Amino acid sequence: xxxxxxxxxxxxxxxxxxxxxxxxEEMIGEAKANGxxxxxxxxxxxxxGCESSGSDKVLDALRQQIEEKKxxxxxxxxxxxxxxxxxxxxxxxVCPGGAFYTQIKxxxxxxxxxxxxxKGNVVKRLLYHEMQMDxxxxxxxxxxxxxxxxxxxxxxxxxINPEDIKEYIGTGGYLxxxxxxxxxxxxxxxxxxxDSGLRGRGGAGFPTGNKWKFAKANAAxxxxxCCNADEGDPGAFMDRAVLEGxxxxxxxxxxxxxxTIGSSQGYIYVRTEYPTAVKKLNLAIDEAREMGLxxxxxxxxxxxxxxxxxxxxxxxxxxxETALMRSIEGERGEPRPRPxxxxxxxxxxxxxxxxxxxxxxxxxxxxxxxxxxxxSIGTEKSKGTKVFALGGKITNTGLIEVPMGTTLxxxxxxxxxxxxxxxxxxxxxxxxxxxxxxPAEHADTPIDYDNLVAIGSMMGSGGFIVMDEDTCMxxxxxxxxxxxxxxxxxxxxxxxxxxxxxxxxxxxxxxGEATLEDLEKMEKLCMDIKSNxxxxxxxxxxxxVISTLRYFRDEYIAHVVxxxxxxxxxxxxxxxxxxxxxxxxxxxxxxNCPTNAIDGELKKAHVINTDKCIKCGTCYDVCPVNAVRRx
Amino acid sequence: MxxxxxxxxxxxxxxxxxxxxxxxxxxxxxxxxxxxxxQKAQELYGYLPIEVQNMIADGLKVxxxxxxxVVSFYAQFTLNPKGRNQIQICLGTACYVKGAGNLLDxxxxxxxxxxxxxxxxxxxxxxxxxCFGACGLAPVVIVNGEVYGxxxxxxxxxxxxxxx
Numbered sequence: 001x002x003x004x005x006x007x008x009x010x011x012x013x014x015x016x017x018x019x020x021x022x023x024x025e026e027m028i029g030e031a032k033a034n035g036x037x038x039x040x041x042x043x044x045x046x047x048x049g050c051e052s053s054g055s056d057k058v059l060d061a062l063r064q065q066i067e068e069k070k071x072x073x074x075x076x077x078x079x080x081x082x083x084x085x086x087x088x089x090x091x092x093x094v095c096p097g098g099a100f101y102t103q104i105k106x107x108x109x110x111x112x113x114x115x116x117x118x119k120g121n122v123v124k125r126l127l128y129h130e131m132q133m134d135x136x137x138x139x140x141x142x143x144x145x146x147x148x149x150x151x152x153x154x155x156x157x158x159x160i161n162p163e164d165i166k167e168y169i170g171t172g173g174y175l176x177x178x179x180x181x182x183x184x185x186x187x188x189x190x191x192x193x194x195d196s197g198l199r200g201r202g203g204a205g206f207p208t209g210n211k212w213k214f215a216k217a218n219a220a221x222x223x224x225x226c227c228n229a230d231e232g233d234p235g236a237f238m239d240r241a242v243l244e245g246x247x248x249x250x251x252x253x254x255x256x257x258x259x260t261i262g263s264s265q266g267y268i269y270v271r272t273e274y275p276t277a278v279k280k281l282n283l284a285i286d287e288a289r290e291m292g293l294x295x296x297x298x299x300x301x302x303x304x305x306x307x308x309x310x311x312x313x314x315x316x317x318x319x320x321e322t323a324l325m326r327s328i329e330g331e332r333g334e335p336r337p338r339p340x341x342x343x344x345x346x347x348x349x350x351x352x353x354x355x356x357x358x359x360x361x362x363x364x365x366x367x368x369x370x371x372x373x374x375x376s377i378g379t380e381k382s383k384g385t386k387v388f389a390l391g392g393k394i395t396n397t398g399l400i401e402v403p404m405g406t407t408l409x410x411x412x413x414x415x416x417x418x419x420x421x422x423x424x425x426x427x428x429x430x431x432x433x434x435x436x437x438x439p440a441e442h443a444d445t446p447i448d449y450d451n452l453v454a455i456g457s458m459m460g461s462g463g464f465i466v467m468d469e470d471t472c473m474x475x476x477x478x479x480x481x482x483x484x485x486x487x488x489x490x491x492x493x494x495x496x497x498x499x500x501x502x503x504x505x506x507x508x509x510x511x512g513e514a515t516l517e518d519l520e521k522m523e524k525l526c527m528d529i530k531s532n533x534x535x536x537x538x539x540x541x542x543x544x545v546i547s548t549l550r551y552f553r554d555e556y557i558a559h560v561v562x563x564x565x566x567x568x569x570x571x572x573x574x575x576x577x578x579x580x581x582x583x584x585x586x587x588x589x590x591x592n593c594p595t596n597a598i599d600g601e602l603k604k605a606h607v608i609n610t611d612k613c614i615k616c617g618t619c620y621d622v623c624p625v626n627a628v629r630r631x
Numbered sequence: 632m633x634x635x636x637x638x639x640x641x642x643x644x645x646x647x648x649x650x651x652x653x654x655x656x657x658x659x660x661x662x663x664x665x666x667x668x669x670q671k672a673q674e675l676y677g678y679l680p681i682e683v684q685n686m687i688a689d690g691l692k693v694x695x696x697x698x699x700x701v702v703s704f705y706a707q708f709t710l711n712p713k714g715r716n717q718i719q720i721c722l723g724t725a726c727y728v729k730g731a732g733n734l735l736d737x738x739x740x741x742x743x744x745x746x747x748x749x750x751x752x753x754x755x756x757x758x759x760x761x762c763f764g765a766c767g768l769a770p771v772v773i774v775n776g777e778v779y780g781x782x783x784x785x786x787x788x789x790x791x792x793x794x795x
Binding site: 048049052089232233235236237241310311312314316327328330332333334348389392393397398429432463465467471476479489594614616617618621622 | 767
């Protein structure tokens with residue numbers, strides 16, 4: 001068992017190594033293998049995004065090169081979690097110096113080792129393009145993507161090796177737990193959280209301190225701490241990044257929660273679709289147990305706490321707290337009416353708190369830096385930062401963390417680098433299937449819990465999907481409703497039947513079969529589902545429809561009255577034709593057509609046979625002179 | 632999930648059965664044991680046919696209806712075996728906005744099966760998934776764990792051609 005003093009000693013030893021990784025950004029290009037042991041640290045992103053673009057192969061090549069050049073003593077290679085800029089993957093950072101290399105291929109590795117590691121020259125051609133300036137190198141933290149970001153929840157992601165508990169301790173890890181166990185009473189912890197203004201990051205934004213206070217107030221022989229890592233919003237991966245990049249922060253926060261409410265057992269409910277996260281969590285739990293930071297008599301204070309993993313099996317509704325607890329109990333994940341709230345009667349009928357991963361990952365920092373520090377960041381009613389998974393029609397896809405109150409425009413234009421291909425920004429979808437679309441006209445609204453609700457969306461867990469003029473808002477609503485139909489658990493009728501009827505109405509609109517009267521019926525149905533469903537899933541299921549009807553009614557009317565899809569997405573409402581004047585007869589469209597629906601000879605205008613055309617849009621995409629018309 | 636009963640006859644081995652009993656024994660006294668047992672059983676058999684569900688119900692002493700109720704509730708549990716090559720297409724929002732719908736149409740068309748299905752020769756199975764977290768590569772298709780990103784419908788034929 002480790003004592004607090006021993007923990008502080010590890011922290012002290014590791015601090016220097018960890019600091020190099022953080023301050024490096026100022027001294028670009030100074031890294032060079034110079035005979036000192038471990039003088040260089042190469043951080044290569046091993047998160048799912050970069051792994052999918054081949055970071056593992058780059059890592060192998062790098063290890064091989066380092067071995068060949070006998071640099072093992074001078075160079076440490078660390079496989080980190082997400083470094084943020086997923087669209088530029090695979091990425092790596094070389095410290096000290098903070099050179100951030102992007103889209104690295106295996107064949108680039110020898111050059112990096114030869115030039116940068118051995119000679120100390122930054123390989124400019126591989127450097128993130130925004131860092132390349134005519135008169136030098138722009139530090140990464142000053143580039144558009146990073147400039148407005150502020151990392152609390154993600155502070156260790158992409159910086160530490162998630163499989164080494166010592167690195168976490170080196171960043172101050174488990175010291176918050178130590179402080180809580182030795183210096184604070186449970187009431188102190190609750191007061192700190194209340195003062196910090198931290199609100200739940202999973203969606204609704206309930207004050208975390210209050211949640212803990214209620215659970216502490218209920219006496220019971222056993223209580224439970226649960227962590228919701230069942231990130232079900234399709235298009236959101238914030239929690240996964242924390243679990244894969246900094247798993248110990250979740251364990252530490254759960255132990256703090258255990259001490260505060262008087263619980264000795266925690267459960268993490270994590271999606272089975274995240275195998276890497278599950279692996280990293282299991283490793284972290286083992287490491288923490290081995291060191292005595294989980295288990296009996298933690299740090300010799302007499303406090304016992306342990307954590308078990310439970311795997312979700314692909315049910316969106318299990319993000320709802322009562323459903324999640326049913327699922328841990330081994331049942332169908334169906335929600336139940338509240339009250340009683342979980343703080344009174346939760347898992348196995350015992351008082352339980354449930355916080356999501358991002359909420360948890362803020363807590364140790366609040367304990368260490370104080371509530372005033374945290375509440376100085378953000379807006380009046382929403383403190384701290386929010387992590388978003390930026391995706392869709394945006395140049396810089398990736399994971400970002402910004403102070404509450406950052407505007408949509410800053411996120412899309414500055415951090416996201418704008419909409420690619422010269423297209424126009426149309427809307428951003430936040431909050432996933434329960435959220436709504438924020439149109440371009442609200443781009444200057446500061447994003448926080450209350451503002452988002454006021455403009456008809458919600459914070460949700462942090463999915464942030466950007467849409468451009470080619471996105472059909474009716475089609476996207478239909479997409480979300482299809483999701484809700486699939487994911488409705490079936491327990492209550494408004495949700496089970498209502499979402500299906502709503503989907504059918506949207507389907508008939510996209511097919512040009514609906515009338516204006518149907519639009520009115522649809523709006524009424526939305527309100528019925530919202531006010532009568534049992535749980536949050538049903539109550540928010542119509543949100544995508546309500547918000548798109550509010551801001552993009554014209555598009556609905558175009559589908560219904562003109563029988564046209566302005567974005568050119570809904571297949572029944574569009575036709576493809578070839579403009580004979582523009583067509584150069586290159587035959588590319590005919591060759592690529594999957595149904596051989598295009599006739600024409602070389603160098604003569606081609607014609608689409610509309611009977612055979614399946615409107616897949618391939619010809620539209622491949623035509624080199626834009627002769628294919630969609631309308 | 633697909634609730635249609637599999638047409639392919641159950642071919643579990645004695646060894647698998649022994650392993651399954653081991654799994655049941657390991658979890659029998661744990662609170663909420665059914666989910667972990669089903670998850671491990673699916674890893675063992677690749678799917679959860681009625682024969683396996685019955686063994687689990689007997690082993691854990693819970694009603695068969697409860698086992699079936701849980702299996703049919705969660706998307707990750709499947710009553711059908713998977714193909715030799717498992718195709719998963721991401722239908723998360725980021726991928727959908729970038730044209731995953733067209734990819735799925737092409738895949739279904741090419742293979743002649745709907746999502747959740749398996750080709751009659753057992754070569755391919757096709758499943759829809761929600762977000763792999765590779766949104767930077769959207770739209771994404773995964774075959775046997777290999778990730779194909781930034782796809783257009785035309786890439787589908789080439790990808791399918793790689794697998795036997």
